[in-house]
Amino acid sequence: MAPQRSRQYAPGIARRAAIMESAFTAFGTIGYWNTTLAQIAQDCGVTRAGLLHHFPTKESLLEAVLARRDEVNRDLIFGGSQDPRRNPRDFLGKLIRLVEHNASQPGIVSLFAVLGAEATHPDHPAHAYFAGRYESVRSWIGEALRLLDQEGGLRPGSDPTAAAIELTALLDGLQVQWLYRPDAIDMPALFRQRINAQLVVPLDPAELHVTPVAGSATSAE
Amino acid sequence: MAPQRSRQYAPGIARRAAIMESAFTAFGTIGYWNTTLAQIAQDCGVTRAGLLHHFPTKESLLEAVLARRDEVNRDLIFGGSQDPRRNPRDFLGKLIRLVEHNASQPGIVSLFAVLGAEATHPDHPAHAYFAGRYESVRSWIGEALRLLDQEGGLRPGSDPTAAAIELTALLDGLQVQWLYRPDAIDMPALFRQRINAQLVVPLDPAELHVTPVAGSATSAE
Numbered sequence: 001m002a003p004q005r006s007r008q009y010a011p012g013i014a015r016r017a018a019i020m021e022s023a024f025t026a027f028g029t030i031g032y033w034n035t036t037l038a039q040i041a042q043d044c045g046v047t048r049a050g051l052l053h054h055f056p057t058k059e060s061l062l063e064a065v066l067a068r069r070d071e072v073n074r075d076l077i078f079g080g081s082q083d084p085r086r087n088p089r090d091f092l093g094k095l096i097r098l099v100e101h102n103a104s105q106p107g108i109v110s111l112f113a114v115l116g117a118e119a120t121h122p123d124h125p126a127h128a129y130f131a132g133r134y135e136s137v138r139s140w141i142g143e144a145l146r147l148l149d150q151e152g153g154l155r156p157g158s159d160p161t162a163a164a165i166e167l168t169a170l171l172d173g174l175q176v177q178w179l180y181r182p183d184a185i186d187m188p189a190l191f192r193q194r195i196n197a198q199l200v201v202p203l204d205p206a207e208l209h210v211t212p213v214a215g216s217a218t219s220a221e
Numbered sequence: 222m223a224p225q226r227s228r229q230y231a232p233g234i235a236r237r238a239a240i241m242e243s244a245f246t247a248f249g250t251i252g253y254w255n256t257t258l259a260q261i262a263q264d265c266g267v268t269r270a271g272l273l274h275h276f277p278t279k280e281s282l283l284e285a286v287l288a289r290r291d292e293v294n295r296d297l298i299f300g301g302s303q304d305p306r307r308n309p310r311d312f313l314g315k316l317i318r319l320v321e322h323n324a325s326q327p328g329i330v331s332l333f334a335v336l337g338a339e340a341t342h343p344d345h346p347a348h349a350y351f352a353g354r355y356e357s358v359r360s361w362i363g364e365a366l367r368l369l370d371q372e373g374g375l376r377p378g379s380d381p382t383a384a385a386i387e388l389t390a391l392l393d394g395l396q397v398q399w400l401y402r403p404d405a406i407d408m409p410a411l412f413r414q415r416i417n418a419q420l421v422v423p424l425d426p427a428e429l430h431v432t433p434v435a436g437s438a439t440s441a442e
Contacts, residue, residue, distance in 0.1 A: 169394025179341035
């Protein structure tokens, strides 16, 4: 019986995924305010009624898209057997890996850049989501750096709270520049350099599970 | 004759300024794509024909708003008697003053955050403007840091090109966090700290012409 049920549900699941894919692209290019459900329905070839069956409002569609991204990101950061915050060097290495992962996905980066900027307005439906996300990111990075500091792993004069705000800002700012000049801005390398500049012992490639970047990291001018 | 001519033109000038003010607010909150000329005309109480007389297209209005911002920023950075790039410490001090200035103007900060993120898309009418703006900002900061490096003013290990990208990213990223939490993110103080961390001799308050911030610069968590 089970396979038959799967087949029965499969079109609905595929349709839902197609709607989310179209919404993801629309929100990430023209933004939330300018996206209409009618346009999304047309883009992915479903009827308006079919779309409303899965997502009764534009807000609910936005929530689904953001929740899906969070799932993917959490898997990358927290997917291991142990909470990486217990091992701050591992956590920082995973953050760099997340940036590496994003560097292959301009659509996701654009989505977060456009929505994150739009949603500073308190009336935006994703305002609370982004406000909370920034608090979380700062607090995770801050926690990791404070733990490292207690272990003597941070260079003298480092301020974990200020560094957490700075690293969060660097993530955002590098993404925007990278969207304009993917050829010139090496996000993961620059982010890794800034993290390593604060550590007594820099993260080594084995901790990062990434291939070191060949040549110069930066060639913006 | 001259005063009479001024009086004759004054209503047109005032109307043009009012249109730009409304456009500025609309672009900075709901973004370029979602703003309509009809809405702007209504917001500032002019007729659609009156608006089109000054700005025949939405693109021309966007260009005027961005050009006006550039004028203000250039005055702040390059308004002195000497090109500040000849004196890199003066240039960096003026950059910090610009951030101080922005910290009193959430509307401007929001405008640049929303448009800068939207305009990464090559079809956006401000794409070339923002792409060029990032090149200029990186190149000005990079030039100042290279000059300082030649004079022995940068700390050992500093990479002017990478630092120029980072400082540009920090400006953008701090602005977005500040829009969410103006109470918790002290943009000018954090930006000053990051610049000073690269200098052999930190900028002193007299060079900055700003009041030092009392207490801790950061209290995000």
